[in-house]
Amino acid sequence: MASREEAGAPKLSSSVKLVLLGEAAVGKSSLVLRFVNDDFQENKEPTIGAAFLTQKCNLPTRTIKFEIWDTAGQERFASLAPMYYRNAQTALVVYDITKPTSLTKAKHWVAELQRQASPGIVIALVGNKLDLASSNAISANADDVDDAENEDRRAIPTSEAKAYAEEESLLFYETSAKTGENVQAVFEAIANAIPESTLKPRGGAGTGMGGGARSSANEGHSHAVNMADATRAAKEGCAC
Numbered sequence: 001m002a003s004r005e006e007a008g009a010p011k012l013s014s015s016v017k018l019v020l021l022g023e024a025a026v027g028k029s030s031l032v033l034r035f036v037n038d039d040f041q042e043n044k045e046p047t048i049g050a051a052f053l054t055q056k057c058n059l060p061t062r063t064i065k066f067e068i069w070d071t072a073g074q075e076r077f078a079s080l081a082p083m084y085y086r087n088a089q090t091a092l093v094v095y096d097i098t099k100p101t102s103l104t105k106a107k108h109w110v111a112e113l114q115r116q117a118s119p120g121i122v123i124a125l126v127g128n129k130l131d132l133a134s135s136n137a138i139s140a141n142a143d144d145v146d147d148a149e150n151e152d153r154r155a156i157p158t159s160e161a162k163a164y165a166e167e168e169s170l171l172f173y174e175t176s177a178k179t180g181e182n183v184q185a186v187f188e189a190i191a192n193a194i195p196e197s198t199l200k201p202r203g204g205a206g207t208g209m210g211g212g213a214r215s216s217a218n219e220g221h222s223h224a225v226n227m228a229d230a231t232r233a234a235k236e237g238c239a240c
Contacts, residue, residue: 016066023102033177103127130179
């Protein structure tokens with residue numbers, strides 16, 4: 001690495017397709033917004049179909065450009081998910097630490113990825129809304145003990161989710177899109193976990209919904225994909 005930098009050679013750059021899966025309202029879009037724009041919107045509208053964003057992650061020896069497909073969590077879109085995780089090298093499967101059913105759904109997505117996604121896909125299990133857990137919530141005192149914002153709303157123990165992640169050989173993090181806690185760390189861990197053999201130099205094959213053509217979307221920008229126009233989106237939805 002040092003010899004490349006001393007010689008002034010540019011770092012290698014690779015594009016990586018990443019898909020987010022999970023139940024509706026677990027905070028998938030908020031995680032991406034925090035990672036891409038370092039922003040949080042309290043009342044974010046639900047994703048319809050999917051949204052596409054890009055962001056770079058700089059490693060010591062390589063720059064990873066994540067091409068991110070943020071999928072809708074509503075059940076009516078579930079059958080369309082394979083269109084987005086096809087050829088993905090990485091996946092974030094997100095659940096809400098305050099909602100046990102969301103972990104059940106996350107396990108379903110992990111099992112589906114293991115059966116149908118690309119061999120060797122790097123999967124991270126992410127428990128979001130860590131700001132609602134007791135260690136992160138504002139400490140309540142005698143005067144504000146009834147304040148809902150100060151209550152510990154955690155319903156899924158860290159140990160339970162972590163044990164499952166270890167059992168399935170997944171990366172595991174708990175995050176808060178609201179405060180930004182561990183968000184950057186998740187994406188850096190994924191970038192570091194991608195096998196070198198699966199990385200393709202920028203300018204090679206695209207990593208869109210079907211791994212096809214590429215377009216000129218800029219880092220930090222996004223667009224929604226209308227499911228009625230899915231075929232056209234597959235051709236136009238990849239970053240440069």
